[in-house]
Amino acid sequence: MEQNELISLLSKYDTPEISDALDNLHINGACLGIAPRSRNAEITGTVFTVKFEPVSPGVSAKAGDYIDDVPEGSVVVIDNGGIDNCTVWGDILTLVAGMRKLAGTVIDGACRDLSVISNSDYPVFSKHAFMRTGKNRVRLASVQENITLSGITVNPGDFIRADKSGVIVVPRHNIELVLEGSQKIHEVEDKIRSAVTGGMRLDEARRTFKYNQPLR
Numbered sequence: 157m158e159q160n161e162l163i164s165l166l167s168k169y170d171t172p173e174i175s176d177a178l179d180n181l182h183i184n185g186a187c188l189g190i191a192p193r194s195r196n197a198e199i200t201g202t203v204f205t206v207k208f209e210p211v212s213p214g215v216s217a218k219a220g221d222y223i224d225d226v227p228e229g230s231v232v233v234i235d236n237g238g239i240d241n242c243t244v245w246g247d248i249l250t251l252v253a254g255m256r257k258l259a260g261t262v263i264d265g266a267c268r269d270l271s272v273i274s275n276s277d278y279p280v281f282s283k284h285a286f287m288r289t290g291k292n293r294v295r296l297a298s299v300q301e302n303i304t305l306s307g308i309t310v311n312p313g314d315f316i317r318a319d320k321s322g323v324i325v326v327p328r329h330n331i332e333l334v335l336e337g338s339q340k341i342h343e344v345e346d347k348i349r350s351a352v353t354g355g356m357r358l359d360e361a362r363r364t365f366k367y368n369q370p371l372r
Contacts, residue, residue: 162331167200169338171321177337187306187323189283196279199318201259203310204230208244209297220296228257231316235303236265240284242293247272254278262323264305281318
């Protein structure tokens with residue numbers, strides 16, 4: 157399946173459905189504690205990884221210059237080790253990312269300029285919000301290498317799906333199995349909703365449609 161088709165299919169399912177599909181495959185892809193900061197809280201795309209690292213006091217370190225090299229449609233996924241006392245994303249990066257037609261940004265760390273980002277159509281998710289700059293506190297360590305996002309290993313080219321419920325990482329080599337599982341879960345839950353609105357007891361509907369059994 158072509159990448160654009162995979163992204164289109166993944167966008168049809170919400171993160172709870174995808175999370176359940178990952179559970180059935182014994183894959184941990186749920187990123188704890190990362191929340192939407194923009195009014196647009198929908199991301200679907202492939203990962204472009206960015207990693208920052210702390211610098212020693214007194215060491216000069218510029219902001220990471222990488223945004224101009226991120227391919228259109230990518231999700232910028234930033235590993236700043238969950239640091240809450242300085243930021244690695246703000247309004248200018250949001251502006252440029254939107255102009256470059258990126259799919260969104262997910263940060264294991266902090267963003268700032270929420271007065272702009274909260275009203276933006278460019279989706280930004282982060283673990284923290286804080287105003288203090290990352291300049292001379294952290295520096296760019298790598299791009300397009302394996303990183304960690306809230307305890308989840310993320311590889312360049314993996315898939316991200318994010319919505320108001322949170323952020324999910326789908327490993328690239330599992331994407332078709334996850335899509336198949338998400339579709340089955342979506343269908344079962346639709347049947348349950350129809351049954352209970354038609355008068356069936358919820359416990360009976362769950363038994364009837366085998367809701368509590370792993371979907372294969």
